[in-house]
Amino acid sequence: xxxxxSRIRYSETDIENYLTFESLIDxxxxxxxxxxxxxxxxxxxxxxxxxxxxxxxxxxxxxxxxGLGERVVxxxxxxxxxxxxxxxxxxxxxxxGERLAVAxxxxxxxxxxxxxxVRIDDDIxxxxxxxxxxxxxxxxxxxxxxxxxxxxKAPSKIIGMxxxxxxLHVNNGQYxxxxxxxxxxxAEKNDLxxxxxxxxxxxxxxxxxxxxxxxHLRDEVQxxxxxxxxxxxxxxxxxxGKPYAxxxxxxx
Numbered sequence: 102x103x104x105x106x107s108r109i110r111y112s113e114t115d116i117e118n119y120l121t122f123e124s125l126i127d128x129x130x131x132x133x134x135x136x137x138x139x140x141x142x143x144x145x146x147x148x149x150x151x152x153x154x155x156x157x158x159x160x161x162x163x164x165x166x167x168g169l170g171e172r173v174v175x176x177x178x179x180x181x182x183x184x185x186x187x188x189x190x191x192x193x194x195x196x197x198g199e200r201l202a203v204a205x206x207x208x209x210x211x212x213x214x215x216x217x218x219v220r221i222d223d224d225i226x227x228x229x230x231x232x233x234x235x236x237x238x239x240x241x242x243x244x245x246x247x248x249x250x251x252x253x254k255a256p257s258k259i260i261g262m263x264x265x266x267x268x269l270h271v272n273n274g275q276y277x278x279x280x281x282x283x284x285x286x287x288a289e290k291n292d293l294x295x296x297x298x299x300x301x302x303x304x305x306x307x308x309x310x311x312x313x314x315x316x317h318l319r320d321e322v323q324x325x326x327x328x329x330x331x332x333x334x335x336x337x338x339x340x341x342g343k344p345y346a347x348x349x350x351x352x353x
Contacts, residue, residue: 102176102177102232103132103136103176104132105135105176106173107128107173107174108170108173109169109171114169119166121166122281122306123278125166125193127274129177129204130273130274132176133177133191136177136228141224141227142229144267151212151213152212155211155315157206157242157311158207158309159205159309160206160239160308161191161204161307162204162237162353163305163306164200164304165201166201166202173194173195174193174195174196175191177191178190178191178232180232182221182226184218185211186207186209187210187221188205188207189206189229190204190205190234190237191203191206203235205234205239240309243311244347246334247328247329247332247333248329252326252327252328253287255282255287255335256324258322260319260321261318264316265317271315276346277310277348279337280337280348282324283326284296284299284300285297285300287328299333300350305352306353307352307353308349309348310348313345313347314339314343314345322338324338332351333349333351335347335348
């Protein structure tokens with residue numbers, strides 16, 4: 102287990118001074134990066150080997166998003182390393198131990214030049230001591246299509262430098278940001294109150310993300326929102342209609 106203490110900053114909050122969901126994802130990603138940089142399998146050492154971790158899926162459960170100035174503890178728990186897969190939990194707590202959010206994630210170690218999986222080595226095992234997985238209602242890693250759903254297009258986006266991370270592809274959190282904007286746009290344009298409230302909710306929500314392929318600088322992505330009875334998905338597609346990522350939002 103690895104954790105760090107912080108305080109919710111103004112730059113991380115929304116118009117009512119609550120931590121945004123996208124900023125929560127940033128906290129989680131920063132936490133695993135901090136653990137990585139403790140080594141020996143740092144980002145720099147992995148780059149020398151031409152390898153990097155690529156995220157397959159997220160499941161993030163939010164009990165409540167903290168407000169401006171709240172002191173929080175963000176942690177990560179690697180709980181399985183197997184072949185070329187790494188599984189880890191994340192959490193954000195208050196200083197008093199209130200569980201604000203908990204997440205599960207599945208990663209693959211990739212040879213960045215070949216785009217093929219690489220087996221986990223001893224340096225990686227030393228970097229990520231394993232612990233017990235956190236209690237949560239674990240969902241499937243695969244997101245199923247919504248049968249009979251209404252379909253809506255949101256405005257397309259051209260990928261810019263601000264969307265990219267050090268691997269030169271779109272950062273995982275940016276897909277969630279694009280999806281949340283698409284949910285909100287479709288809800289506003291079509292008077293979908295339930296979706297609007299869900300997309301703007303700060304408590305009792307779950308977001309799952311499944312990543313299919315990587316988007317790069319100047320790629321055009323097309324968000325398509327599927328609205329079912331109680332299920333809402335955004336497919337972030339390429340120009341051929343194949344998804345880069347699929348994002349699901351639901352109330353709890």
